[in-house]
Amino acid sequence: MTLLDLASRHADTDAPLITPLVERWSPRAYDPAAELTDDDVRTLLEAARWAPSANNVQPWRFIVARRGTESFTTIHDALMGFNQAWADSAAALIVNIAEVADEAGAPRPWAKYDLGQAVAHLSVQAQHDGLHTHQMGGFDAARLASEFGLADGLEVVSITAVGKVGDAAALPEPLREREVAPRSRKPLDELVIAAA
Template sequence: MTLVDTSRHVPTDAPLIAPLVERWSPRAYDPTAELSEESLRTLLEAARWAPSANNVQPWRFIVARRGSEAFTAVHDALMGFNQAWADSAAALVVNVAETVDEAGTPRPWAKYDLGQAVAYMSLQAQHDGLHTHQMGGFDAARLAEAFGLRAGLDVVSVTAIGKVGDASALPEPLREREVAPRSRKPLDEIVIAAA
């Protein structure tokens, strides 16, 4: 078995904790790696402890392990090139925001809160030697129907989780993107005002 270099460290403009410096979004996953029940529970527990407006915790997760019918349903709802690589992930997690509660009350911060929960889950995964990749290319209506989601439960994103695999197994141009240098906009471009 070929050892895979999972480090993609880049210099940062300020010192950051290791999971932030090490985090990146691979597309090449090890198709033999499994996600244990204990690992999965830890990731979901991290998400559970994210902050939320009024502590309503409006996040819901559909967890689908590779090889399950649920995984096939999620994979089949992915669009474009996401289907070309996501089948190797150990799990696909559908991230759902409760934007309207069962009484019909809107939850305007639900998607923001869900984003924080997914970020917590992603950082815990990185800490635990796993990697995540967030996807926006999917058919939300198809996922809602497949999993019987009521109105007010909005599919926001899908997260692939697993161990990094061999980038050479990816088709072009995904292989090229996998090994391309990482970059971010400079701070002075994203900070509007600082006093």
Template sequence: MNSRIAQTSVPVLDTLAERWSPRAFDPDHSLPEGALRGIFEAARWAPSASNTQPWRFILARRGSDSFAKIREALVGTNASWAGNAAALIVNVAETEDAEGNARPWAEYDLGQAVAHLSVQAQSEGLHLHQMGGFDRQAIRAAFALEARFVPVSVTAIGALGGLDHLPEALRDREQAPRERMPLENLILVRD
């Protein structure tokens, strides 16, 4: 397999350069109780608007009823590989407080929490893959989520598996070089 370390234009933290989103998870790997406590602690300490902390998570280990519900809600190619992950996490934004006041930055804040979670997971030797391809209404119904709780993404997490754990159509994609647009393209205005 090709090196998965990002070829950055300037040095970044090793944990960030080494982080990538695999699809090949080891279907025999399981997470012992408490193994994910550190990643959720990292998420807990992410910044948020007015310290509202509008992120919630649904954690489901492979083999549980909740895992099956989340897996059934995955669409496209996600459904073909994510079931091998040790756990699936639904990332949920609390877009209104309990009194019905809007939290317009909730999804942004959730993204910060998931980024913190991702970096912590990488530093602990775990791998994860974020997915937007899922049926939000199916998740909402499966877990009886109140309207103020919006499922935004799903994360597969676990140990790396071999390419033989992937459908053939995804094997080349898993090994393709990592690419990003040039750094200069990201900054719209530079004064």
């Protein structure tokens, strides 16, 4: 797959959705020459900032590292091998952190949910802006917390790769095969337990 056939990655939805949701998918092939500007990063973070949160606590924090920086290398080195095989071409890696306890140590039970909302807002904004994101769970959270000196109560939950789509042919097998495989989702009747 090349940059010219992105339409083949569009979601085959059962109801009309806004364009960024139809076009959103999680590539592993990123353009290794594409860069994010300061404005790009600011816009993504602004979208995350305006996500809803319980009691408007906004319990999300981010570490944004652009390719070529020491922070990017630190994050990349903490990824599991499967993710390391492709994430080095992303324009940036964003560490998504939940503030799971307040300064007094009281738990914030909805923090991870709220962080997920913020990352979803960031992802939809990225798609709208012609960028793509890929969420990752394979990483060493303790290593990242130590490397970046995260305070107690802050928990690394996920990492987001951001950038422009590259050529799938540059990926090693079996990642190349997964990159071009047909997209699928469970049908709604498997996801909805009850609807009145």
